[in-house]
Amino acid sequence: MTHLDRNISSERRAIRQLDARASNRIAAGEVVERPASAVKELVENALDAGATRIEIAVAEGGKTLIRVTDDGHGIPKDELALALSRHATSKLDGDDLINIRSFGFRGEALPSIGAVARLRIASRTADAEAWEIRVSGGTMEPVAPCTLRSGTVVEVRDLFHATPARLKFLRTDRAEMQAISEVIKRLSLAAPAVSFTLRDVSGGGEGRVTFSAERGDAASRMEAVLGRDFRANALEIEAEREGIRLTGFAALPTYSRGAAVTQFLFVNGRPVRDKVLVGALRAAYADVLSRDRHPAAVLFLTCPPERVDVNVHPAKTEVRFREPGLARGLIVSALKHALAGAGHRASSTVSDATLGAIRPGPTAPVYQMDRPSLGARTASYQAQAPEGFAEAAPGWSSARVEPEVIDETPEAPAEHPLGVARAHLHENWIVAQTADGMVLVDAHAAHERLVYERLKTQYAERGVASQALLIPDIVELSTSDRDRLLAVAEGLAALGLAIEPFGPSAIAVQSIPALLGQADGAAILRDVLDELVDKGETRAIAERIDAILSRVACHGSVRTGRRMQAEEMNALLREMEATPFSGQCNHGRPTYVELKLSDIERLFGR
Numbered sequence: 001m002t003h004l005d006r007n008i009s010s011e012r013r014a015i016r017q018l019d020a021r022a023s024n025r026i027a028a029g030e031v032v033e034r035p036a037s038a039v040k041e042l043v044e045n046a047l048d049a050g051a052t053r054i055e056i057a058v059a060e061g062g063k064t065l066i067r068v069t070d071d072g073h074g075i076p077k078d079e080l081a082l083a084l085s086r087h088a089t090s091k092l093d094g095d096d097l098i099n100i101r102s103f104g105f106r107g108e109a110l111p112s113i114g115a116v117a118r119l120r121i122a123s124r125t126a127d128a129e130a131w132e133i134r135v136s137g138g139t140m141e142p143v144a145p146c147t148l149r150s151g152t153v154v155e156v157r158d159l160f161h162a163t164p165a166r167l168k169f170l171r172t173d174r175a176e177m178q179a180i181s182e183v184i185k186r187l188s189l190a191a192p193a194v195s196f197t198l199r200d201v202s203g204g205g206e207g208r209v210t211f212s213a214e215r216g217d218a219a220s221r222m223e224a225v226l227g228r229d230f231r232a233n234a235l236e237i238e239a240e241r242e243g244i245r246l247t248g249f250a251a252l253p254t255y256s257r258g259a260a261v262t263q264f265l266f267v268n269g270r271p272v273r274d275k276v277l278v279g280a281l282r283a284a285y286a287d288v289l290s291r292d293r294h295p296a297a298v299l300f301l302t303c304p305p306e307r308v309d310v311n312v313h314p315a316k317t318e319v320r321f322r323e324p325g326l327a328r329g330l331i332v333s334a335l336k337h338a339l340a341g342a343g344h345r346a347s348s349t350v351s352d353a354t355l356g357a358i359r360p361g362p363t364a365p366v367y368q369m370d371r372p373s374l375g376a377r378t379a380s381y382q383a384q385a386p387e388g389f390a391e392a393a394p395g396w397s398s399a400r401v402e403p404e405v406i407d408e409t410p411e412a413p414a415e416h417p418l419g420v421a422r423a424h425l426h427e428n429w430i431v432a433q434t435a436d437g438m439v440l441v442d443a444h445a446a447h448e449r450l451v452y453e454r455l456k457t458q459y460a461e462r463g464v465a466s467q468a469l470l471i472p473d474i475v476e477l478s479t480s481d482r483d484r485l486l487a488v489a490e491g492l493a494a495l496g497l498a499i500e501p502f503g504p505s506a507i508a509v510q511s512i513p514a515l516l517g518q519a520d521g522a523a524i525l526r527d528v529l530d531e532l533v534d535k536g537e538t539r540a541i542a543e544r545i546d547a548i549l550s551r552v553a554c555h556g557s558v559r560t561g562r563r564m565q566a567e568e569m570n571a572l573l574r575e576m577e578a579t580p581f582s583g584q585c586n587h588g589r590p591t592y593v594e595l596k597l598s599d600i601e602r603l604f605g606r
Contacts, residue, residue, distance in 0.1 A: 035062025036179035041109035046070035061176030071151040074125040123152040137162035186271040192221035239334035251296035253288040262296035280328040284335035346583035421569035445585035452553035466496035467514040473521035
């Protein structure tokens, strides 16, 4: 490739120092990618200033106006101009880049925004008057007095007016507003003791409130952001290992989503999008969710600042752990333990969706004054009864007709959450009566999960049998890849994959897990290597074994079309109550639906 092919001049140019305006615009490309990025930086500054109330006003998706108002401690007059200089910050002394306990610390946000927009900062400290400073496209005006009760107001107008090419890459106003709302929700979860208000003022005036959260605790803030359904179907997480603490909430598998929009991860209170943490969350649900579904969770990881590096990216959304395996293992084990402890529990949204799908016929309102007396109803029923019916069953109108019981000695429904089997419909669906309602069970899906869990337990106890290869597979690799695989050889052997060094740049696959059958050892090894390079550890073999056990469980479970006896159905219900993860099948679908008696009565207008 020549210089001309790369659009680079072959002539030598002198090295020179870029001026402040040019460097700030370059920095803005990293820090301020879109309006949501500017909102994030300004709200983080407000949180670092000790604000207890933050109001955000946005017009046209943040393209024409972003205004952040807080009641923090403010900026003194003699520091306003300095705040707009690159790498000027009050949150870091420059000596310790590890012990960072604030959201911001790089000192790039305000000068970057001022380089590409019209920026105004008005602030007032507790013991001084209010002052403001303006900057447009990098050109700063003198500090001037203004009117402000307390705190700070940062106003950004005409974002990217100084770099109009960037405007072409922005999305619609609605999409940009959604991105801003997502940023505010994440930051509000990180600071439940701060009230947040987000307004869309595109039409002028006060506009409309699109998000609001009052001061409170973590649980109330989580309910404000994710709704009551999440709180009702979430498991509380609390675990600690070697100085790293994990808290938060993780939803039941049956409360999954089609996209990763309800995953909120925090490290030392900072919202992050870390590949290690996202992978750990996915791994924790791998056995109870299909690949096209995503878990919902709000997780807070707390550790000493020196064990995590937050100075990885200018946007500060990525972190790097000193011990990534420890953080990942803590999340996976804590979530798996919580999900197993949930037992057969399924999310309430499954029942809500079922009730929503049932469409009762039209019912007319019945007023108390229109209800006939008991005597009148009895006489009316007797008059309407078919000939001979009243004599055969005198007083039938006041008699209770008990449902047919298929089990001669049923146990009390109150003793069992899933109740007692009463019917088997269409050779698949079990209808069970509970103390306060009914349960409809998919017998095949439920038994599939039970068999799967039984097979996993057996393999965990006995180990994974390996199958020796008659002719070992020789895989040529680079020296670094070879060493990376040999470093985890012991763990791979426990899963049935035995490898040995073969020369300076090759590995010999001696055996593979017997359960995989006639699998390609070289292909398995390369899959393991790809996962090691990407994530630092591998679950490729374990996931393949789990997939085969799942298929075995599917073929070995109760088939649709086979009539089950009452004893079998009740035994299935009892085993579901005692087996972890039995609330969903191997693919993440619910195995049963519970309907409360009050909901059923409401369907019939009672």
